Amino acid sequence: MSASGERLTRPRATADIELRHLSRTFGEIRAVDDVSFDVPAGLLTGFVGGNGAGKTTTMRMLMGVLSATAGEVLWDGRPITQLDRRSFGYMPEERGLYPKQAVLDQLVYLGRLRGLSAAAARASVTSHLERLGLADRAKDHVEKLSLGNQQRVQIVAALMGHPRALVLDEPFSGLDPAAVDNMADLLREHTARGVPVLFSSHQLDLVERLCERLVVLARGRVVASGTPEDLRSHSVARHRLVLSGDAGWVRGVPGIHAVDVEGSTALLEVVEHGAERRLLEEALRRGEVHEFSPQRPSLAQIYREVTA
């Protein structure tokens, strides 16, 4: 093979993943409907959505395991090839390994299939097993491991050998808090290398804590995407009002939606601009105002809003 020919086709170490108008139908059901978003290099992108929202189908299309009915996936600005995907770390939704093969042996096997030399695969697997506290189980058959430990083996399978991108379906499910932190650190090391990372999760607090970007999917469509701050700025502003007396009267103020009223405390949404001024004047007329503060919406709240 000529060195120059190789150079032309050799992609950069890292790049963005772009999903463009991806759709997938199963019979009559449109599981994924015109989904477009980016997974930028060097950033951790969280992928959230309820059961059946289409996360797994989208990720399977991204990895080429499932063909798309329409749309395309770009890598480094051009249509992705199976050869590109070969250098990706992928963790499918349903976990599985060879139950009757030793942990180290099968991880080295998977590494070699992805083009690592036996020695390089062994070195990478060993260091990852140490990181995840599984070094002493390397020679055990997978079926002898607990589910949590099998999950860790699966993580090693995806992360070993410096993948160029990571696509992980529910990587945190089944992990204890210490392992979650461990895993989060590992993922950050990969983004620090400039690798794009996409992972799906049900655990919104975790996504909020870890992700630089997130994509929310509902009924097969992207309903929100961007940084958590972007999403918050689009969210309806909420205020907390604490009075000296009963706050039940706020329900009647025009332009204000009372989300929750309990005794002297009320959680409010300002539906009509300027209504908060009327509200405060009325509150001061009735008694003392202990607190009137804008609320930073939680991701869970935003999620409920966008998927409603």
Added chain:
Amino acid sequence: MTTTDQRPTDRERGPVAETALADTTDTAAGGRAWAVVAAREIVVRLTNRAFLVSTLITLVFIAGFGAFSVWEGSRTTTYTVAVAGSDGRALVERAAVSARQDDDKVSVVATSVSGEPAARTLVDEGSADAWLHETGTGWTLTSADDADLALRTAVESALRSTALERNAAAAGTTVQALEQGTTLTTTRFDGQVGNSGFVKGATFAFALLFFMAAMMFGQQISASVVEEKQSRLVEILATAIPLRQLLAGKILGNSVIALGQVVLFAAVGLVAVSFTDLSTLLPSLSTAVVWFVLFFAVGFFALACLYAVAGALASRTEDLQSTTAPMTTILMAVYVASFGLSGKALEVASFVPIASVVSMPGRLLAGDAAWWEPVVALLLMAGFSAVTVVVGERIYRRSLMQSGGRVSWKQALTAQD
């Protein structure tokens, strides 16, 4: 040409500078993936205890057959017959000659007794096998249990000859004159010496060996395919290597093991045969065995591919029984045909792919196949295997990623990519 390296530096790539996937993921590495898969299949099989034990048991069985034949062949059987008078003794001596003519490992000797009580004692204590004595109607052979056929035949023949001689003399003629023209000589148009029992036995051995190996390795291939499908490991594999290479590696790895086992069994079997009376037939048997191994090697490719497809059609291990049913039927048919067919039907079967694995070596052994016939049959099977692998690979790819339940052969064949 210069080979300046334009790959990203370690700094660009990240803090750890070991070999990265990004640097080794070229087509050259991808082209060897089938070898990595094949190597794993072989290692997994060779370290499987059940496989090793069953192989060992079969070897012991084959070697045991050889050892038994040697022991059986070297054993001489001596029958001791108790007699009272000289007439009896003369009959026994004549029986001894007749027995030796039939089988040189059988001898008959006489021992004298005074009468029935003494004879009974001798037979009871085991120092005599039977008592030959004259009664009103002729001679009687009395033993503790039914007399052995070899002994009975020998005494019968002696008695018959003696009586014939006496009767011939009384009629003024000789036995030779009486028996003139009663000998039937058999020959074959092809001039060969018939050995159909041996050919049948060897063909049966081929059929059994083929049937066992194909079933065992076939089931193992489909089990290993469905294991990957059921556990969704196939999703990781499919992103790492082309499915075609996964299939190729599986077929190759299992074929190497299956063929290795068959060659081992055949070699031990030939050595066992060399210790038996059949050792004179060894040259023609060896030729047939070589052809059998050749046919097996080519035919197993097609079967291995079909079994891999059957594994891909299943969604769980429980489905395998129904998806492998067509192959089981084919194998059973080949097995039954191997000893059920003859004449023209056998000739046709020896050219039909898969069936030819057993029937062509059988015909070669019987000596009624021309030199070009196995060559043509082998080419036919090679063609069949090639088509099977091409079509099978397509079905394998289509159905492997379908997770929603079992796929039927018909659905898989008609589905679009």
